[in-house]
Amino acid sequence: MAHPAPAVEALDLVKDYDGRRALDGVTLTVAHGETLGIVGPNGAGKTTTVEILEGYRRADGGSARVLGLDPQREGRALRPRMGVMLQEGGLYPGIRPLEALRLFASYYRDARDPEELLEVVGLGDSRSTTVRRLSGGERQRLSLALALVGNPEVLFLDEPTAGMDPRGRAAAWELVRGCQREGTAVVLTTHAMDEAEALADRVGVMDAGRVVAIGTPGELRSAQPRADTQFSARPGLATQDLARALGLDASAIRETRAGEYEIDAAPTADLVADLTAWLRDRDVVLGDLRAGTSSLEEVYLRLTRERSAADDPPAP
Amino acid sequence: MTFRAVSAQARMEILLTLRRGESVLATLGIPVGVLVFFSVVDAVDTGFEQPVDFLVPGVLALAVIATGMVSLGIATAFERRYAVLKRLGSTPLSRSGLVIAKTSGVLVVEVLQAAVIVGVAATLGWDVTGRLVGAAGVLLLGTVTFAGLGLLMAGTLKAELTLALTNLLYVAFVLVGGVAVPLARLPDWLETVAKVTPAAQLTEATRATLLGGAVPAWAIGGLVAWAVAAPVLAAAAFRWEE
Numbered sequence: 271m272a273h274p275a276p277a278v279e280a281l282d283l284v285k286d287y288d289g290r291r292a293l294d295g296v297t298l299t300v301a302h303g304e305t306l307g308i309v310g311p312n313g314a315g316k317t318t319t320v321e322i323l324e325g326y327r328r329a330d331g332g333s334a335r336v337l338g339l340d341p342q343r344e345g346r347a348l349r350p351r352m353g354v355m356l357q358e359g360g361l362y363p364g365i366r367p368l369e370a371l372r373l374f375a376s377y378y379r380d381a382r383d384p385e386e387l388l389e390v391v392g393l394g395d396s397r398s399t400t401v402r403r404l405s406g407g408e409r410q411r412l413s414l415a416l417a418l419v420g421n422p423e424v425l426f427l428d429e430p431t432a433g434m435d436p437r438g439r440a441a442a443w444e445l446v447r448g449c450q451r452e453g454t455a456v457v458l459t460t461h462a463m464d465e466a467e468a469l470a471d472r473v474g475v476m477d478a479g480r481v482v483a484i485g486t487p488g489e490l491r492s493a494q495p496r497a498d499t500q501f502s503a504r505p506g507l508a509t510q511d512l513a514r515a516l517g518l519d520a521s522a523i524r525e526t527r528a529g530e531y532e533i534d535a536a537p538t539a540d541l542v543a544d545l546t547a548w549l550r551d552r553d554v555v556l557g558d559l560r561a562g563t564s565s566l567e568e569v570y571l572r573l574t575r576e577r578s579a580a581d582d583p584p585a586p
Numbered sequence: 587m588t589f590r591a592v593s594a595q596a597r598m599e600i601l602l603t604l605r606r607g608e609s610v611l612a613t614l615g616i617p618v619g620v621l622v623f624f625s626v627v628d629a630v631d632t633g634f635e636q637p638v639d640f641l642v643p644g645v646l647a648l649a650v651i652a653t654g655m656v657s658l659g660i661a662t663a664f665e666r667r668y669a670v671l672k673r674l675g676s677t678p679l680s681r682s683g684l685v686i687a688k689t690s691g692v693l694v695v696e697v698l699q700a701a702v703i704v705g706v707a708a709t710l711g712w713d714v715t716g717r718l719v720g721a722a723g724v725l726l727l728g729t730v731t732f733a734g735l736g737l738l739m740a741g742t743l744k745a746e747l748t749l750a751l752t753n754l755l756y757v758a759f760v761l762v763g764g765v766a767v768p769l770a771r772l773p774d775w776l777e778t779v780a781k782v783t784p785a786a787q788l789t790e791a792t793r794a795t796l797l798g799g800a801v802p803a804w805a806i807g808g809l810v811a812w813a814v815a816a817p818v819l820a821a822a823a824f825r826w827e828e
Contacts, residue, residue: 324676346680354676359669364602376594377677420677 277455284331307470353422378420502557599691644765659736663748734816741824759785
């Protein structure tokens with residue numbers, strides 16, 4: 271099915287809170303069936319962006335469209351097709367998980383089966399426990415289930431796995447992947463880079479009310495190349511001697527763990543030839559050889575650090 | 587579709603209300619306690635041969651105050667605190683649907699309260715007399731008034747402040763709202779103040795209809811004014827997020 275418009279479209283969003291600029295021209299789009307991860311430090315504007323798209327807040331400038339609708343003026347048409355998980359709260363303290371799921375299911379025309387969803391989020395054993403007695407992670411899982419119960423076409427998740435244990439997190443990821451398989455567009459904010467990497471087709475890095483980088487995890491990593499080479503061999507090699515043979519500083523090669531080595535230089539053909547020659551002369555078997563790449567976490571830290579450094583006033 | 591959502595919401599509102607112990611205490615325990623205590627203990631000269639005849643209208647009014655203002659106000663304040671109202675705002679359940687569900691919940695609880703109060707009163711020797719339809723109409727006006735006041739506090743104040751203030755007003759209304767103590771027995775200045783409160787207006791109007799007497803103009807006039815002002819103010823001032 272061809273869709274003329276993206277599922278989510280934010281154009282140049284601006285938002286001020288009491289004279290402080292919270293969003294300073296945020297533009298992003300999410301295609302149908304695509305997942306966009308939004309990462310960034312606290313106060314970067316992630317939640318404000320998501321809440322404008324959900325219709326909770328009115329932007330002071332720019333425009334927002336979700337499923338082709340204006341979340342402010344056409345919320346009535348949008349809400350049956352949208353799933354929302356707030357960063358915190360949203361649950362009646364005295365309600366039980368199955369009651370909450372049945373209640374929310376009654377709001378939607380084509381809802382998922384509450385009993386089944388309860389099992390999928392691993393709350394089948396907590397059906398007679400009220401929300402006030404659930405753990406933080408269990409409440410998060412219930413909130414996620416409530417966001418999904420209406421079979422949404424677009425799903426907004428604001429830090430969905432914060433406070434979840436690893437098993438809960440795995441279950442949450444599996445639920446989100448299930449939505450992705452059914453073609454749901456997903457916008458999720460997170461502080462966990464592995465989560466962004468695992469779930470998102472594209473990742474937007476926000477800082478100080480702006481999108482400072484956006485792309486697939488691979489694109490973001492390769493835009494921040496890191497020149498190093500890693501190899502493994504038997505432990506205890508003379509790294510200073512090897513560095514000299516490769517024409518590098520003595521400190522340019524380190525044994526990071528027993529038998530794991532890191533070279534502060536790009537894996538050029540010359541470097542690889544010299545390395546293997548040096549190993550052959552000493553009768554050492556090469557385990558494996560890798561070009562180093564930045565992790566998404568490193569890219570994120572570099573992008574947000576550069577900006578905060580640029581924002582700092584110059585030293586006197 | 588919408589009906590299904592609103593009726594499910596109304597059922598849940600009632601269930602959650604009955605599940606809150608403090609709410610049942612405020613809505614049922616205290617009115618019934620006041621009724622029984624002042625019926626069997628000759629604490630106040632009501633000018634009635636049987637104190638229960640004086641007490642029943644006031645206690646019915648008190649039940650309306652408890653459900654409309656105390657229970658609804660506190661529950662809604664904490665729903666706002668815990669972002670329940672915010673979360674509902676992004677579901678297809680409309681604001682009017684939520685208000686209808688909450689109103690239905692209040693009315694169902696009030697019918698339960700009335701049944702218990704009338705049952706207890708009957709064992710204390712009370713005969714159902716007077717204009718029942720008129721009394722029901724007056725109590726409905728009271729419901730609109732006190733639900734409006736409860737929601738006005740819930741939608742503008744911090745949850746703890748709503749909790750404290752609704753309980754303070756509740757106690758004050760038991761004492762000077764003409765529930766257990768006739769307004770005529772209050773000092774003149776306090777009686778004047780009391781007659782401006784919707785509590786005294788509601789108890790007097792309910793009492794007059796149930797006893798078959800004329801409803802004083804200050805009572806019904808004041809109550810109608812409150813019944814218009816309170817929900818209008820609540821709707822205008824209500825903030826969905828704390």
